[in-house]
Amino acid sequence: MTTYPQPTTFPQGAGFQDGVWTQTLTPRAQTEGRAALFLDRDGVVVEEAHYLHKTEDVQLTPNAGETIKAANARGVPVILVTNQAGIGYGYFGWDDFVAVQTRILSDLNASGAHIDGVFACPFHEKAQGVYAAVDHFARKPNPGMLTLASQIMGVDLAKSWIVGDRSLDLQAGKNAGLVGGIHVWTGHGSKDGERAAALGVADYAFSASPATNLGDARSLISILL
Numbered sequence: 001m002t003t004y005p006q007p008t009t010f011p012q013g014a015g016f017q018d019g020v021w022t023q024t025l026t027p028r029a030q031t032e033g034r035a036a037l038f039l040d041r042d043g044v045v046v047e048e049a050h051y052l053h054k055t056e057d058v059q060l061t062p063n064a065g066e067t068i069k070a071a072n073a074r075g076v077p078v079i080l081v082t083n084q085a086g087i088g089y090g091y092f093g094w095d096d097f098v099a100v101q102t103r104i105l106s107d108l109n110a111s112g113a114h115i116d117g118v119f120a121c122p123f124h125e126k127a128q129g130v131y132a133a134v135d136h137f138a139r140k141p142n143p144g145m146l147t148l149a150s151q152i153m154g155v156d157l158a159k160s161w162i163v164g165d166r167s168l169d170l171q172a173g174k175n176a177g178l179v180g181g182i183h184v185w186t187g188h189g190s191k192d193g194e195r196a197a198a199l200g201v202a203d204y205a206f207s208a209s210p211a212t213n214l215g216d217a218r219s220l221i222s223i224l225l
Helices: 064-073 085-089 094-110 144-153 167-175 194-199 218-224
Strands: 014-017 020-024 037-039 078-083 117-121 161-164 180-184 207-211
Touching: 020 094, 020 144, 037 064, 064 078, 064 094, 064 218, 078 144, 117 144, 144 167, 161 167, 161 218, 167 180, 167 194, 180 194, 180 218, 194 207
Parallel strands: 037 078, 037 161, 078 117, 161 180, 180 207
Antiparallel strands: 014 020, 020 117
16 A cells, blocks of 8 residues: 655545545535535636745635635535645645645635635656656546545536636546536636637537636626536
């Protein structure tokens, strides 16, 4: 059995499944069978900070809290799904990740919003040691983090949506069988070709829509979910 690095202290509801971070903050009875709103973290919920690992660099994107709060009010589980190659590269560790997550959740709580689940994948083909993996099942654009969320939280993927700043976020949603995704202009979203690639993920079974940021996506999300 592979032994993976661990944080000094596990926060509420946190653990690992095959090296992938899993954290549930809401009882399954409240998420079972519901359509979920999956959110990429860096560049969507918080401003892109290039391997974010310092609490002082945490800054919510415009009106992110209001959008999440609106989903909370409708009983839509909000779930973060984040690639964390920085851990795999050895740039920072799980204690740094926990500290940043604690700050993000605190800042969202201050705006009356909450997150129901958090899934993070440290695996990458260029990672070190145990995190070195080619095409890992949980690393977006693969659907592993979303399918884990369905297994653990019971959310209905076939009714769910994802918001991301990269085409790989929407591709992960498509690969997981979601209804559709929203591409935002924040983070990596404004890079050349990124929007076109993200919207190009759409087909007859998966919708793709544009938005300026997560706050701007609020009205669209309220219609879709």
